Amino acid sequence: MLFRLCFSLYTLTISQKLPPLHTTLFADDINLHMSNSSFNVLQTTVNLELCKIDHWIRANTLSLNYSKTNFMLLNSQKHNPASFKVIINDHSISPEDNLKYLGVFLDNKLSWKPHVQKVKTQLSRPCTVLSKFKHYVTQSVLKAVYNSLIHPYLTYSILNWGRASNATIQPLIKLQNKAIKIINPTHT
Numbered sequence: 001m002l003f004r005l006c007f008s009l010y011t012l013t014i015s016q017k018l019p020p021l022h023t024t025l026f027a028d029d030i031n032l033h034m035s036n037s038s039f040n041v042l043q044t045t046v047n048l049e050l051c052k053i054d055h056w057i058r059a060n061t062l063s064l065n066y067s068k069t070n071f072m073l074l075n076s077q078k079h080n081p082a083s084f085k086v087i088i089n090d091h092s093i094s095p096e097d098n099l100k101y102l103g104v105f106l107d108n109k110l111s112w113k114p115h116v117q118k119v120k121t122q123l124s125r126p127c128t129v130l131s132k133f134k135h136y137v138t139q140s141v142l143k144a145v146y147n148s149l150i151h152p153y154l155t156y157s158i159l160n161w162g163r164a165s166n167a168t169i170q171p172l173i174k175l176q177n178k179a180i181k182i183i184n185p186t187h188t
Contacts (some may be wrong), residue, residue, distance in 0.1 A: 021049050026102055043084055046071075054089045066091040072099050072108050104157045112164035119153050120171045126150050127175055130182050142183040150179050 024031040031161050035051075036042040056066050071093055086093040098107045098114050103116040126149035134142060156175060162169075 002096065020045055023041060039084070041045075047085075050088045052094075058089075064088065066093070068098065070094050070096045072106065074108055074110060079117060090131050100147050100158070104160060111168060112161040113168055115161050116164060116168050116172055120175060121147075122153050123150055123172070123175050123179075127179050127182075130179055139183060146179055146183050150176070 020034060022033040024033070032053075034042065034046060034047075036045065052063065052144065069088065069091075071084075072095065073084055084095060086095075096108075098105060100106075105112075105118050107114050126145070129149070130142060130145055133145060139146075154172065
């Protein structure tokens with residue numbers, strides 16, 4: 001319990017020391033966000049701020065796992081993301097086109113295609129189970145299975161990815177309609 005409190009104090013302190021960077025904290029993950037219309041200013045500022053963060057981390061006897069640290073440029077059509085260099089304490093940080101953050105899969109175009117594909121994959125087996133169960137269990141059991149194995153995947157962080165294009169989310173709509181038809185055959 002004491003460790004959790006101390007860590008919370010640490011993370012709150014670091015988030016207050018990063019004015020140009022917006023921070024999102026969750027457990028031991030810190031997600032930093034920054035935007036700038038100038039590619040060069042963005043790169044310079046990011047590296048300067050990360051240098052300050054690295055100094056703060058080491059001054060507080062914490063450590064950063066450089067191999068698990070990465071970055072993503074969103075919608076950088078004018079510049080090659082590979083030309084954007086991020087370096088922390090002489091460690092080059094790798095750019096990524098897709099990242100998983102708190103169970104949501106992001107891509108650099110915010111198309112949500114990787115997330116929808118992952119959810120579709122995760123739902124295919126529960127949908128199959130549901131269709132096999134329908135011959136052996138009551139409708140209330142089918143609803144319980146749907147509510148525990150399917151519904152949470154469809155609604156988790158939906159405020160973020162739910163506005164994806166209709167073409168992108170269509171496979172999930174089909175799966176959901178199939179599942180609803182199984183638990184409620186009279187549904188149209």
